[in-house]
Amino acid sequence: MSKPGQLVLVTLRKMIASGELAAGERLMEIPTAERFGVSRMPVRMAFRTLEQEGLLVRFGGRGFQVRSVSADDIAGAVEVRGVLEGLAARQAAERGLSHEAQEALQRCLVEGDQLFGKGFVTEEDLQAYHDLNMRFHQVIVEASHNPAIADALARNDHLPFASVTALAVDRHDLAREYRRFNYAHMQHHSVFDALVSRQGARAEAIMREHANATLRYAETFGAATADARMKVILPSA
Known part of the structure; x- marks a missing residue:
């Protein structure tokens, strides 16, 4: 686009x-x-x-x-994504990553480190993160060698804010966005470590938390009310 x-x-x-x-x-x-x-x-x-x-x-x-969207709609869709991506991570870890998959994930980590290493982000940085984040998740799903996971994710992606590509950015508070996306990037490092160590249960748990953390960003970074929380339910991890 x-x-x-x-x-x-x-x-x-x-x-x-x-x-x-x-x-x-x-x-x-x-x-x-x-x-x-x-x-x-x-x-x-x-x-x-x-x-x-x-x-x-x-x-x-x-x-x-x-479309009318409730908090329960979003929570349910994101939870399903977490379960599916967690399963993909577990199966990828148990099978072992190919050299190509490991290199692709490492490139995403290096690119993310460069984006967040300067201590702030621009709108262009967040667009770059969108692209590398999408690649990171796709590699893990493909590394599971389970086509049923990709098919189920494709169906779930049609639900509100369920897709990993559904980034929404608050251009008026980029400091907060830096904290949000840097946190997600650190989770990428953790899941990569679990994958290369072939720790299937750990990889699955991290990926499930990685998805579900999007439902708690407001709580994590200080929003005080349920209304404020809804305003930042932006699945981006």
Whole structure:
């Protein structure tokens, strides 16, 4: 997806998560394109992605509507992802990583270390993290050599905020985002250690925590209320 498309996608996802775009609100291509100062194509691609993620539904063939999403919906979908990715990690550890898989995971760790090593992040850094995070998770699923896991994850990805690619970023608090994503990256290091050590149970436990930690980011980093917690349920790990 183009950079304008990514900007529209991430911003709309955050607006839905925070409630700025309320359930039932209608979205049309032209007004949304004008709002973001982009052409219709990036908006169209963003809408399609959000529809696939279960955040938008088509409305009368002339646009989309924000889908009603509850905390239980999100929690359930993220928990299922944790179970599936945990199983993938356990099976990958028990089988042993191939040389290619180990190198691919190491590259993701090195890239992440470079992003977070300077002690802050930019929006561009977080987009780079989105890409390496997606690769990291994909390698683990593929290393399980269990196609049923990938199939089940693909179905689960259509539920709201369940996909590992469903990043939403608060551009107004990048210091907090640094803490959030750096924490997730440190978990990547831990699961990699478990994988190369062939510790299946440990790898599974870390990956399940890695997914479910997204439900506790607000608590971890100081948000005080349940409403605030919902605003940062942004599966990104």
